Amino acid sequence: xxxxxxxxxxxxxxxxxxxxxxxxxxxxxxxxxxxxxxxxxxxxxxxxxxxxxxxxxxxxxxxxxxxxxxxxxxxxxxxxxxxxxxxxxxxxxxxxxxxxxxxxxxxxxxxxxxxxxxxxxxxxxxxxxxxxxxxxxxxxxxxxxxxxxxxxxxxxxxxxxxxxxxxxxxxxxxxxxxxxxxxxxxxxxxxxxxxxxxxxxxxxxxxxxxxxxxxxxxxxxxxxxxxxxxxxxxxxxxxxxxxxxxxxxxxxxxxxxxxxxxxxxxxxxxx
Amino acid sequence: xxxxxxxxxxxxxxxxxxxxxxxxxxxxxxxxxxxxxxxxxxxxxxxxxxxxxxxxxxxxxxxxxxxxxxxxxxxxxxxxxxxxxxxxxxxxxxxxxxxxxxxxxxxxxxxxxxxxxxxxxxxxxxxxxxxxxxxxxxxxxxxxxxxxxxxxxxxxxxxxxxxxxxxxxxxxxxxxxxxxxxxxxxxxxxxxxxxxxxxxxxxxxxxxxxxxxxxxxxxxxxxxxxxxxxxxxxxxxxxxxxxxxxxxxxxxxxxxxxxxxxxxxxxxxxxxxxxxxxxxxxxxxxxxxxxxxxxxxxxxxxxxxxxxxxxxxxxxxxxxxxxxxxxxxxxxxxxxxxxxxxxxxxxxxxxxxxxxxxxxxxxxxxxxxxxxxxxxxxxxxx
Amino acid sequence: xxxxxxxxxxxxxxxxxxxxxxxxxxxxxxxxxxxxxxxxxxxxxxxxxxxxxxxxxxxxxxxxxxxxxxxxxxxxxxxxxxxxxxxxxxxxxxxxxxxxxxxxxxxxxxxxxxxxxxxxxxxxxxxxxxxxxxxxxxxxxxxxxxxxxxxxxxxxxxxxxxxxxxxxxxxxxxxxxxxxxxxxxxxxxxxxxxxxxxxxxxxxxxxxxxxxxxxxxxxxxxxxxxxxxxxxxxxxxxxxxxxxxxxxxxxxxxxxxxxxxxxxxxxxxxxxxxxxxxxxxxxxxxxxxxxxxxxxxx
Numbered sequence: 028x029x030x031x032x033x034x035x036x037x038x039x040x041x042x043x044x045x046x047x048x049x050x051x052x053x054x055x056x057x058x059x060x061x062x063x064x065x066x067x068x069x070x071x072x073x074x075x076x077x078x079x080x081x082x083x084x085x086x087x088x089x090x091x092x093x094x095x096x097x098x099x100x101x102x103x104x105x106x107x108x109x110x111x112x113x114x115x116x117x118x119x120x121x122x123x124x125x126x127x128x129x130x131x132x133x134x135x136x137x138x139x140x141x142x143x144x145x146x147x148x149x150x151x152x153x154x155x156x157x158x159x160x161x162x163x164x165x166x167x168x169x170x171x172x173x174x175x176x177x178x179x180x181x182x183x184x185x186x187x188x189x190x191x192x193x194x195x196x197x198x199x200x201x202x203x204x205x206x207x208x209x210x211x212x213x214x215x216x217x218x219x220x221x222x223x224x225x226x227x228x229x230x231x232x233x234x235x236x237x238x239x240x241x242x243x244x245x246x247x248x249x250x251x252x253x254x255x256x257x258x259x260x261x262x263x264x265x266x267x268x269x270x271x272x273x274x275x276x277x278x279x280x281x282x283x284x285x286x287x288x289x290x291x292x293x294x295x296x297x298x
Numbered sequence: 299x300x301x302x303x304x305x306x307x308x309x310x311x312x313x314x315x316x317x318x319x320x321x322x323x324x325x326x327x328x329x330x331x332x333x334x335x336x337x338x339x340x341x342x343x344x345x346x347x348x349x350x351x352x353x354x355x356x357x358x359x360x361x362x363x364x365x366x367x368x369x370x371x372x373x374x375x376x377x378x379x380x381x382x383x384x385x386x387x388x389x390x391x392x393x394x395x396x397x398x399x400x401x402x403x404x405x406x407x408x409x410x411x412x413x414x415x416x417x418x419x420x421x422x423x424x425x426x427x428x429x430x431x432x433x434x435x436x437x438x439x440x441x442x443x444x445x446x447x448x449x450x451x452x453x454x455x456x457x458x459x460x461x462x463x464x465x466x467x468x469x470x471x472x473x474x475x476x477x478x479x480x481x482x483x484x485x486x487x488x489x490x491x492x493x494x495x496x497x498x499x500x501x502x503x504x505x506x507x508x509x510x511x512x513x514x515x516x517x518x519x520x521x522x523x524x525x526x527x528x529x530x531x532x533x534x535x536x537x538x539x540x541x542x543x544x545x546x547x548x549x550x551x552x553x554x555x556x557x558x559x560x561x562x563x564x565x566x567x568x569x570x571x572x573x574x575x576x577x578x579x580x581x582x583x584x585x586x587x588x589x590x591x592x593x594x595x596x597x598x599x600x601x602x603x604x605x606x607x608x609x610x611x612x613x614x615x616x617x618x619x620x621x622x623x624x625x626x627x628x629x630x631x632x633x634x635x636x637x638x639x640x641x642x643x644x645x646x647x648x649x650x651x652x653x654x655x656x657x658x659x660x661x662x663x664x665x666x667x668x669x670x671x672x673x674x675x676x677x678x679x680x
Numbered sequence: 681x682x683x684x685x686x687x688x689x690x691x692x693x694x695x696x697x698x699x700x701x702x703x704x705x706x707x708x709x710x711x712x713x714x715x716x717x718x719x720x721x722x723x724x725x726x727x728x729x730x731x732x733x734x735x736x737x738x739x740x741x742x743x744x745x746x747x748x749x750x751x752x753x754x755x756x757x758x759x760x761x762x763x764x765x766x767x768x769x770x771x772x773x774x775x776x777x778x779x780x781x782x783x784x785x786x787x788x789x790x791x792x793x794x795x796x797x798x799x800x801x802x803x804x805x806x807x808x809x810x811x812x813x814x815x816x817x818x819x820x821x822x823x824x825x826x827x828x829x830x831x832x833x834x835x836x837x838x839x840x841x842x843x844x845x846x847x848x849x850x851x852x853x854x855x856x857x858x859x860x861x862x863x864x865x866x867x868x869x870x871x872x873x874x875x876x877x878x879x880x881x882x883x884x885x886x887x888x889x890x891x892x893x894x895x896x897x898x899x900x901x902x903x904x905x906x907x908x909x910x911x912x913x914x915x916x917x918x919x920x921x922x923x924x925x926x927x928x929x930x931x932x933x934x935x936x937x938x939x940x941x942x943x944x945x946x947x948x949x950x951x952x953x954x955x956x957x958x959x960x961x962x963x964x965x966x967x968x969x970x971x972x973x974x975x976x977x978x
Contacts (some may be wrong), residue, residue, distance in 0.1 A: 036786045038780030039796070045777070046803055052824060056817070065822055068831055091902045097730040109692035119689055130739045134963050136915020138932045139952045142939060143703035146949070164697040169692070189370055190403035192390040192419030194468070199684055204416075208407040220707035227807050230917055230936075244809050246726065251809075251922065263810040278798050291451045 050267060057260035062254045074261040084262065087246040091226060094242060098164035099221035105165065106221070107174025107214055111202070113173065114180040115188075132170045140167055141234030148235065154236035163235040165223040171224060172217035179213035180206075219246060219277075224269075310520060312536075315338050319382070321346045321504055323366070323474065327376030329362055329528075332362075336362040338375070338528035349498050349505045352521035353512060353551075353561050357393070359528040360508045364474050366639040367506065368397045374649075395472040400477040402461035404449040406435075410460050411436070411445035417468045430588045435463040438497065439446050444629055453670050466501060475507040478512060491517045512552050524548050542587065547679035549599040553635075556605065558582055558598040562677070570672055573598050575610065583616045586677040600675030605647035607635055607660065616672035619645065623664045635660060711949035712742035720755060722946050746950035755934070756951065760958065762929040765912040766920075768843060770852035774909045777853055778860030782901070783894075785861070786868035793869075800865075804858045811855050812922050819847050819923065843925030851919040856912070860905035867901030868894070900973045909965035914962075916956060932954050 056064055060071030111131055144163045191201035230246040251259055312318040321342035329337040341648050346595045349482035352360040365371040369390030377384050404413055414435050418428045436442050443453055465473055474670045479487045495518050498505050509515050511563045515522050516536045523533045543549035546557055560575030572581035572591060625636040635647045647668055713722040721784050752758040785796045819842040826838040879889040895958045917932035939948040
C-alpha cells in the first residue's frame with residue numbers, strides 16, 4: 028500500500044502555494060486603489076472601470092477573439108483530418124514527412140515559427156493583418172488538435188468502424204455516423220486547446236500581425252515591458268477568472284458524466 | 299421441431315451431393331502480408347444453411363479468411379465466389395454479408411434499438427418497416443425490454459445478443475461470427491451455443507464461425523475446417539473429425555489422444571496391419587482406411603476413452619499392454635489414468651465414474667492391463 | 681485510390697507544406713543572402729523572369745557569410761552557450777521542485793487525485809504571459825518577496841533578483857512546472873504498490889525502498905519531463921525579456937532583436953537555422969526515450 032506521509036503533505040502544500048500565490052497576489056492587487064501596485068491602499072474597482080473604458084484594450088480583445096475563433100475552428104477541421112490520415116490512412120507516399128510536419132511544430136521555438144511565417148508572407152506579398160495571424164495560428168494549433176484527436180482514435184476499437192462498413196455505410200458515412208460521434212469529446216478538447224493557444228500567443232502573433240491588427244497579448248506585452256500596472260492586473264484577473272470557471276465547469280460536467288456511466292454500468296451487471 | 303420417434307429426418311449433407319452448388323467458393327486463394335503468408339493456396343466450398351466452423355490456433359489464418367469474406371481484406375491471388383459471383387473487388391458495404399465482431403463493436407453512442415436499426419437505415423428501408431424489423435430482432439434475442447438502453451447499460455451476455463441481432467437484422471445471405479462467445483464465461487457460453495444453433499436454424503442463414511475453442515466448434519457446427527499455417531488440414535463433420543482424423547495434427551488438436559509412432563508391417567488378409575513401435579512391446583494392431591505399404595512410417599492414434607483398463611489379464615483382445623499407474627486425473631464424471639509402460643511410454647485410459655461413491659478399483663503404482671480392439675483407433679500416415 | 685481519401689490526405693498535407701515546410705526553405709535561403717538597404721532588406725531576390733540563367737546567378741550569390749559572421753562576433757556564441765546553460769539549470773531546478781509534487785500526488789488518497797490533477801493543469805490553461813507577468817510584481821526590488829523578507833528580518837537590504845538570471849530561472853520553473861509534474865505523476869501512479877511491499881518484505885526500509893524501487897522506476901517520467909522543459913526553455917523569448925536583465929543572453933531574445941531592432945533579416949535567419957540544428961539533438965533523444973517507453977509498455 029502507498030502511504031501519504033508528512034513529507035508528501037508538505038511538498039504538496041509548498042508546491043501548490045508556489046503555483047497559486049503569484050496569481051492570488053495578482054488578483055488581490057487588481058482591487059488596490061493605489062497606482063503603486065505593491066502597496067495596499069484600500070479596496071477599489073476603479074482599474075476595472077478604466078480598463079473597460081480603454082478603447083485600445085477593447086479593440087485588441089476583439090481582434091484576439093476573432094483570431095482565436097477563426098483559427099481554432101480551422102485548426103480543428105484540419106487537425107482532425109490530419110489525425111484521421113495519420114491513424115487510419117494506411118500507407119501513402121510521403122507519410123513520414125507528413126507525420127514529421129505534424130510533430131515538428133510542437134517542439135519548434137515560437138520565434139522560429141513566427142520568423143519563418145513572416146518571411147513567407149513577405150515573399151508572396153501577403154499584407155499582414157488578422158488574416159495572416161489566423162493562418163499562422165491555424166498552422167501550429169492544428170498540430171496540437173491532431174495529437175489530441177489521434178490519441179483518441181488510437182484508443183478506440185477499430186472494429187466499430189468496420190461494423191459500420193459491414194452494415195452498409197460508405198467510408199464517409201461511417202466517419203460521420205460512427206467515428207465522429209465517438210471522437211467528438213476529443214475534437215471539442217482539441218478546439219478548446221487551439222482556442223487557448225491562440226488567445227495566449229504573443230511571439231507568433233507579433234511576427235505575423237500588421238499595424239492595425241494588435242492582439243491582446245501584443246498589447247499586454249508592450250505595456251508590461253514598462254513595468255507592472257494595475258490595469259493589467261485587472262485584465263489578468265478577468266482572464267484568469269474566465270479560464271478557472273471554464274476548466275472547473277468542464278471538469279465537473281465530465282466528472283458527473285463519468286459517475287453516471289459507472290452507476291449505469293454497475294446496474295447493468297446486477298440486472 | 300421434428301419428432302424423433304416417427305421418422306428420421308433427411309440428413310443435411312449438401313457437401314455429399316454433387317448436384318448442389320456451394321454458396322461460397324474459394325478458388326486457390328492466397329493472402330500475403332509482406333513476407334508473411336496468412337492464407338496459402340486455399341480452395342474450399344461452403345453450402346447454404348451450413349453452420350461452418352473455422353478452427354485452429356491463433357495465427358492459423360482463420361480470421362484472415364473470415365475478413366476476406368467480409369471484404370476487409372483482399373486476397374493476393376485467387377477468386378472468392380458468393381452465390382456464383384466473384385466478390386473479390388466488392389467493398390464491404392456492398393456485400394450481402396454481415397459480421398458479428400469479436401469485440402461486438404456496438405456503437406457506444408447509439409441505443410440498442412438504434413444499433414439494430416443501423417444497417418436497415420443504410421439500406422433505405424422505409425421507417426415503419428425498420429421499427430417492425432427491430433422489434434422482431436429484439437424478440438428473437440429476448441431483449442424486448444432493453445431497446446432504449448445504451449450498450450454500456452447492459453450486461454456482457456446481453457451485448458453479445460445485441461451484436462447478433464444487429465448483424466442478422468439485414469437478413470444477410472451469410473453471417474460471419476468472429477469468436478462470438480469468446481468474452482462470455484463458460485456457463486453462459488454453453489447456454490449461448492444452443493441459442494446460436496436455434497437462431498441459425500430458425501432464420502435459415504448460413505453461419506461461418508471462427509473459433510479456437512474445439513468444444514464450441516464440435517457443438518455448433520455442421521462441418522468443421524481445421525486450419526494450420528494458412529492451410530486447410532481437414533474439412534469434415536464433427537464426428538468424422540473426431541473419430542477419423544486425417545492427420546496426427548488434427549487428432550492431437552481435437553480432444554485428448556494417445557499417439558503411437560511406428561513402422562507398418564505384416565499385412566493380415568482382412569486389411570489389418572501391425573505397427574512395430576518399440577522393442578519389447580507387442581506390435582499394435584489397427585485397421586487403416588487405405589492400404590499401407592510395408593515399412594511405411596505411421597502414427598496410430600487412439601482416444602483414451604477407447605482404451606480399457608483392468609486388473610486381470612484380458613483374454614483374446616487384439617491389443618494388450620501391461621503397465622503401472624503413474625497418475626490419476628479425477629474430473630468428477632470421468633477419471634483419466636496415466637499408465638506407464640515398462641519402456642517409459644505413457645498411455646492414457648479413461649473410465650466413467652458411473653457409480654456415485656465407487657470403491658476405487660485402481661490406485662497409484664497399481665499394475666494394470668490396457669486393451670483395445672483392432673478398430674478402436676486410426677492409422678495415420680500424415 | 682478513392683478520390684475521397686486523396687482529398688483527405690492532400691488538404692492537411694498541402695497546408696503544412698505551404699505554411700510549415702516552405703517557410704523554412706525561405707528562412708534557410710535568406711540566411712545565405714546579404715543584408716541590403718532595400719525592401720525586402722536582403723539580396724539577392726529571385727527574378728523568375730530571367731529564366732535559368734537568372735536562377736544560376738541567384739544561386740551564385742548565396743553564401744555562408746552570415747554563418748561565418750555568427751562565429752566571428754562572440755555575442756552569438758555567448759548567447760547560444762548561455763541559453764543552453766540557463767535551460768539546463770532551470771530544467772534541473774524544475775525536476776527538483778516537480779518530483780516531490782508528483783510523488784505527493786501519487787501517494788495521495790485516490791479520491792483526491794482528480795482534484796490535484798486539475799490544480800496542476802489549471803495554470804497551463806491560463807495565459808503564459810500573465811503567469812510570467814505575475815512574477816514581475818513579486819521579484820522587483822520593492823516587490824512582495826523583498827517586502828516579506830525585510831519584514832521578517834532575514835535580510836537588511838533588498839535582494840536584486842529582478843532583471844537577473846535568477847528571475848529567469850524562477851520564471852521557467854514556474855511556467856513549465858506542469859510539464860514536469862504530469863509525466864512523473866503518470867509513471868508513479870502506474871507503479872504497482874505491491875512492488876514496495878515486496879521490497880519491504882525482502883528487508884528494505886521505507887527510505888531504502890523509495891531509492892531502490894520508486895525512484896529508478898520513475899526515471900522514464902523524469903526524462904520525459906526534463907525534455908519537455910528543456911526544449912521550449914532553450915528558445916524561450918517572453919521570460920528573458922520580461923524577467924531577465926540586459927545581461928541576460930538568450931538566443932530567442934537575440935533573434936527577436938536582430939530582426940525587429942536591427943532589421944538584419946539574413947543574420948536573424950542564420951541564428952534561427954543554428955538554433956534549429958542545436959535543438960535537433962534533444963528532440964531526437966526525447967523521441968527515442970518515448971519510443972523506448974512505448975515498446976516497454978507493450
